[in-house]
Amino acid sequence: MLQETGTEWLSQEVKTGTTIIAVEFDGGVVLGSDSRVSAGASVVNRVMNKLSPLHDKIYCALSGSAADAQTIAEVVHYQLDVHSIEIDEDPQVRSAATLVRNISYKYKEELSAHLIVAGWDRRDGGQVFATLSGLLTRQPFAVGGSGSSYVYGFVDAEFRRGMSKEECQQFVVNTLSLAINRDGSSGGVAYIVSIDEHGTEEKVVLGNDLPTFFDQ
Amino acid sequence: MEQTRVPPPGKRLKRVVSPVSLYPSKPLCLSDRLSLRAYIANRVTDKLTPIHDRIFCCRSGSAADTQAIADVVTYQLGFHSIELDEPPLVETAANLFRASCYRYREELTAGILVAGWDRRKGGQVYCVPIGGMLVRQPVSVGGSGSSYIYGFMDSNYKPNMTKDQCLELTAAAVSLAMERDGSSGGVVRLASISKDGVERRVILGNQLPKYSTH
Numbered sequence: 001m002l003q004e005t006g007t008e009w010l011s012q013e014v015k016t017g018t019t020i021i022a023v024e025f026d027g028g029v030v031l032g033s034d035s036r037v038s039a040g041a042s043v044v045n046r047v048m049n050k051l052s053p054l055h056d057k058i059y060c061a062l063s064g065s066a067a068d069a070q071t072i073a074e075v076v077h078y079q080l081d082v083h084s085i086e087i088d089e090d091p092q093v094r095s096a097a098t099l100v101r102n103i104s105y106k107y108k109e110e111l112s113a114h115l116i117v118a119g120w121d122r123r124d125g126g127q128v129f130a131t132l133s134g135l136l137t138r139q140p141f142a143v144g145g146s147g148s149s150y151v152y153g154f155v156d157a158e159f160r161r162g163m164s165k166e167e168c169q170q171f172v173v174n175t176l177s178l179a180i181n182r183d184g185s186s187g188g189v190a191y192i193v194s195i196d197e198h199g200t201e202e203k204v205v206l207g208n209d210l211p212t213f214f215d216q
Numbered sequence: 217m218e219q220t221r222v223p224p225p226g227k228r229l230k231r232v233v234s235p236v237s238l239y240p241s242k243p244l245c246l247s248d249r250l251s252l253r254a255y256i257a258n259r260v261t262d263k264l265t266p267i268h269d270r271i272f273c274c275r276s277g278s279a280a281d282t283q284a285i286a287d288v289v290t291y292q293l294g295f296h297s298i299e300l301d302e303p304p305l306v307e308t309a310a311n312l313f314r315a316s317c318y319r320y321r322e323e324l325t326a327g328i329l330v331a332g333w334d335r336r337k338g339g340q341v342y343c344v345p346i347g348g349m350l351v352r353q354p355v356s357v358g359g360s361g362s363s364y365i366y367g368f369m370d371s372n373y374k375p376n377m378t379k380d381q382c383l384e385l386t387a388a389a390v391s392l393a394m395e396r397d398g399s400s401g402g403v404v405r406l407a408s409i410s411k412d413g414v415e416r417r418v419i420l421g422n423q424l425p426k427y428s429t430h
Contacts, residue, residue, distance in 0.1 A: 151367035153392035156427045158371075178367035213370045 012040035013065060017185020019147030020050060020061035021175050022118035022128040023159070024140050025168045028196030029118040029126040032172035033061050034147065034180055035188030046188045051202075055080050057195050058096045058119030063145035069113035076100050093119040097129035097136055105134025116142045120195045147179030147186035154178055165194060169203075177210040259402045264416075268293050270409050271309045271332030276359035277325040277346060285316050285326055306332040310342035310350055318348025327358045333409050357389070361397030365389045379408060383417075391424045 017038045022031045037045035050062040052073040058080070062069035076099045083099075084091045097117040104111065118128040130142040141159055143151060155175055163171065169192055176190045190205040263275045265286045271293070275282035289312045297304045310330040317326055330342045343349075343356040355373050357365055368389055377385070387404055394400045404419040 149363045152396045153365035153368035153389060154371055155367075156392050156395065157368055157388065174371065175367065178370050181370060182366045214373055214375060215370070 009039040009042035009044070014039045014044060014067065017147070017183065018050065018063040018145030019143070019151070019176055019179035019183060019186040020063050020116055020145045021143045021148075021155075021172055022061060022116045022141065023163075023168045023172055024118070024126045024128045025163050025165055027126060028120050028165065028194065029128055030165065030168040030172050031059050031061050031116070031118050031193045031195075032176050033191050034145075034176055034186040035191060036186055037066055038185050043187070048188075049191050051191050051193045053077070053200075054096045054117070055084065055091055055119070057090065057121065057200060058093050058117065059193050059195065059200075060096070060100065061116040061118070061144065062113065063115070064113035065111070068111045069115060072100060072103050072111070072113055072115060075103060090121060092121045092123060093117065093127040093129065094124070094138075097131060101129075101131045101134055101136040104131050108134045114144050116144050118142075118195070120197060122197075126196070143175070145179075145186065147183035150182040151175050151179045165196065169194060173205055174211055178213070180210070181213070181216075256401075261402075262405060264405050264407050266290075266414075267309050267330070268297065268304055268332070270303065270334065270411075270414065271306055271330065272407055272409060272414070273309075273313065274329040274331070274358065276327040281324045281326045282328060285313065285324070285328070288316060289313055303334060305334045305336060306330065306340045306342065307337070307352075310344060310352075313342075313344045314348055314350040317344050317346075321346075321348050329356050329358050331409065333411055335411075339409070359400070361390075361393035361400035364396040365393045368392055379410070383408060387419055388425055392427055394424075395427060 014037060017036055018034060020031075020033045022029055031051050033050035035047050035049065036043055037048045051059050052062060052070070053059050054073065054077050060073055060076070062073060076096060079099050080091050080096055083095060096119065100115050100117055104113070104115070114132045116128065116130055118126075120126050128139055128142050130137050130139055130144070132144070140161060141155065143155055158171060172192055173190055180186045189207055190210060192203045192205065194201045194203070265273050265275060267273055267286065267290050273286055275286065289309065292312050293304050293309050296308065309332065313328050313330055317324060317328065325346060327346050328344045330344060331340065333339050340352060341354065341356050342352050343358065345358065354375065355369060357369055372385055383406055387406060390404050394404075403421060404424065406417045406419065408415045
């Protein structure tokens with residue numbers, strides 16, 4: 001770091017280092033992400049919203065290469081629009097996740113992005129799908145991104161089925177805060193999106209409002 | 217961005233260690249698997265090594281390297297303690313580890329946690345990671361499985377816990393790490409060190425707390 005000329009970041013790939021999380025509760029889902037985008041050791045965007053809408057009640061959380069993840073999300077947003085017009089009703093979360101998975105699997109050698117797809121539909125309620133490396137699996141909750149390694153223990157210990165929406169939101173904020181503290185590629189603010197049958201709610205928790213722990 | 221390090225040939229000792237410092241006693245806790253890439257060489261290793269009566273070390277990294285360093289430090293500390301004619305300080309033991317780990321940093325792969333009790337400062341935990349740094353911390357984790365439990369330790373550790381709370385926390389943390397880390401597993405070994413001595417315990421696989429989320 002002492003001999004940096006200051007321009008390495010111009011030639012390094014832009015990654016959303018990241019911590020992302022999606023949790024299912026009875027009646028909906030809560031998604032959360034941090035807001036840091038890094039190119040090497042530089043933070044190129046400290047307020048990026050990594051929770052991207054695929055449809056009114058279906059969102060995805062982006063991680064990995066920023067360009068790859070954004071492009072997948074845009075393509076699937078378009079494909080889902082067409083699909084929902086064809087079937088003349090709101091699409092299922094599983095359909096959105098399948099579209100993401102198809103792209104991730106077909107181009108898995110060229111792409112390096114992991115999207116978590118979560119939302120609410122009338123048939124199965126709140127659902128969370130992981131699409132890492134082109135698999136498709138439904139899970140009660142999913143974490144992803146470089147910061148997720150540090151919080152696997154925490155989420156394994158603290159997650160319970162049957163939490164309320166507010167408890168889920170608190171769980172997501174705590175998890176993001178812990179990951180941000182340990183992972184150099186995660187930081188900034190926390191974006192939280194809550195989706196249930198009544199609608200979608202987007203919230204921002206600023207840095208100084210995040211929960212703190214014993215060593216802060 | 218993450219860099220993957222190619223492990224050197226030879227046995228790789230990977231697991232989770234988490235001593236928690238607590239006045240006056242301190243539980244040490246390790247899981248047990250010694251792995252040679254995909255082959256488990258020993259599924260009941262004891263990675264908590266006594267260095268002196270009330271000083272233990274937790275070993276991670278290359279099994280050969282850490283065993284060799286621990287043997288050297290045990291000898292040096294024993295000699296020093298006889299010269300002084302009193303029990304050695306935990307900080308002294310930690311500095312001996314650091315001296316070896318730093319001097320031979322190019323050749324070694326050793327992450328060590330030194331923990332114990334002495335009359336001057338009570339219970340202490342010192343972290344000597346790969347590279348040979350030395351830092352005292354109230355709580356420390358190490359090994360390949362440690363990444364997964366940083367969040368859990370940050371949120372659940374509070375200063376001034378009792379001995380039983382510490383033991384429960386370390387056992388829970390190691391269990392969680394064992395569930396996620398392929399190189400950690402087997403049994404959980406605990407050691408609690410205080411002015412009254414050392415208490416050792418083993419928690420077998422079927423007695424571990426269950427954290428299944430599926």
